[in-house]
Amino acid sequence: xxxxxxxxxxxxxxxxxxxxxxxxHMGIAPLVAEVLKRQDVRVTFFAAAERTQTDGDSLDxxxxxxxxxxxxxxxxxxxxxxxHAYWRGDIQGTEPxxxxxxxxxxxxxxxxTWDAAQYCADVAKSSERxxxxxxxxxxxxxxxxxxxxxxxLLEAAKGCGYAHVGWAPAGFLxxxxxxxxxxxxxxxxxxxxxxxxxxxxxxxxxxxxxKDPWAxxxxxxxxxxxxxxxxxFQTLRQHPAYRDWIAAHP
Numbered sequence: 001x002x003x004x005x006x007x008x009x010x011x012x013x014x015x016x017x018x019x020x021x022x023x024x025h026m027g028i029a030p031l032v033a034e035v036l037k038r039q040d041v042r043v044t045f046f047a048a049a050e051r052t053q054t055d056g057d058s059l060d061x062x063x064x065x066x067x068x069x070x071x072x073x074x075x076x077x078x079x080x081x082x083x084h085a086y087w088r089g090d091i092q093g094t095e096p097x098x099x100x101x102x103x104x105x106x107x108x109x110x111x112x113t114w115d116a117a118q119y120c121a122d123v124a125k126s127s128e129r130x131x132x133x134x135x136x137x138x139x140x141x142x143x144x145x146x147x148x149x150x151x152x153l154l155e156a157a158k159g160c161g162y163a164h165v166g167w168a169p170a171g172f173l174x175x176x177x178x179x180x181x182x183x184x185x186x187x188x189x190x191x192x193x194x195x196x197x198x199x200x201x202x203x204x205x206x207x208x209x210x211k212d213p214w215a216x217x218x219x220x221x222x223x224x225x226x227x228x229x230x231x232x233f234q235t236l237r238q239h240p241a242y243r244d245w246i247a248a249h250p
Contacts (some may be wrong), residue, residue, distance in 0.1 A: 013232040015197040018239055019043040019223075020167070022080050022143065023050045023058040024206035029066060031216040032205060037073060040225045044236040045070065045173070045205075046143040047126055048080035052105045057104065058205070059126070065189070066131040071134035072199045077237040079142040079162065080123035085114075087148045096156045103145065119153065120160035139236060140249035141165050162247045165236060168199035173222070175203050175214030184218040200239070 001207070021032065021043055036043060047067075049057040056062050059082075073078070083102035091097040091113060098119060101111045114122075127138040142162045154164050174187040195201065203215055223233070236242050 004051075005250075009203045013234055013238075015229075015231045015237070016199065017171075017195060017226060017231050018200045018236055019233055020046060020165070020200060020202055020236070022204045023048050023084075023203040024200065025050070025208055026052040026054065026058050026063060026066075027206045028213055028215050029063075031071065033066070033073075035216050035220045035223070036075075039220065039227075041233040042235050043077070043233070044073050044076040044078060044139070044141075044165075046078050046080035047130055048084040048104055048145070049082050049126070049129070050084050053206070055175070061133075062104055065125045067130065068134050071136040075132065076237050077127075077130045077136065077138040078140075078165070078236070079123045079130075080124035081122045081142065081145060082115045082129070082206065084145045085119070085122050086145045087150065087153055089151050090152050095120035096152050098150075098153055098156075116156035116159065116201060119156060120162070123157060123162050124160070130250055132183045139242075139246055141236060141242060141246075161249050163242060165200065165242070167202040170196060171199045171201040173201055173203045173218075175210060175212065176207050177210070179210050179212035179214075182214060184214055187214060188218045188221055188225070191222055192229070195226065195231070197231065200236075 047059055049059040052058050054062050079235045084104040085100050085102045088099040088101050091099060096116045098114050099111060102108050123142045130138045140161050143165050147166050149164060157164060173191055174182050237246055
């Protein structure tokens with residue numbers, strides 16, 4: 001039985017959902033921030049140093065004021081690996097080693113063999129950069145690009161203090177899909193019909209390949225629609241699967 005703060009949180013937010021954003025080209029980031037502020041919604045951002053429309057990366061000095069403003073508004077941050085580094089496979093052996101392919105940074109598109117310490121360093125580098133530019137300590141969480149992991153990779157990350165966060169099946173909001181086949185209207189209708197209490201939702205701060213951006217066009221109607229159905233929004237700091245981990249890794 002929940003007591004104290006947990007009981008209050010359940011009363012205050014009986015049907016929580018957890019909206020998260022991964023970085024992207026950042027072209028829609030200012031508009032997303034406007035929607036979140038207008039709707040008084042707090043989210044969790046997973047950040048990598050991805051290529052942006054401003055000829056830099058999403059964690060560079062150009063975007064530092066944007067991140068700092070989100071910290072002041074009460075949003076939470078976590079790592080998406082600094083180099084948006086995709087896990088491509090485990091390498092057999094007694095020590096954990098992985099095939100890794102960054103999709104951002106100087107080595108984008110090349111494949112490397114990383115040990116656990118190298119992978120952890122890339123996860124930590126994003127968190128350290130976020131803390132430097134926002135003044136706020138990120139959560140001890142990370143999201144692997146594409147959600148691609150293995151049990152051995154997750155064990156290695158936990159060993160250096162980071163728990164992995166995926167998303168619910170209904171929480172895949174579809175902003176990575178081609179708009180020619182998956183219109184914003186269709187994705188919005190599907191999300192409102194399928195999302196359930198407790199779901200972690202996933203969107204991005206700009207997808208290069210989608211011609212008709214999902215956000216902010218469908219973002220505000222989604223938030224309004226979920227609120228009308230009795231849902232409320234919380235950050236991953238409040239998620240029951242991560243609360244204890246976060247408390248144990250201050």
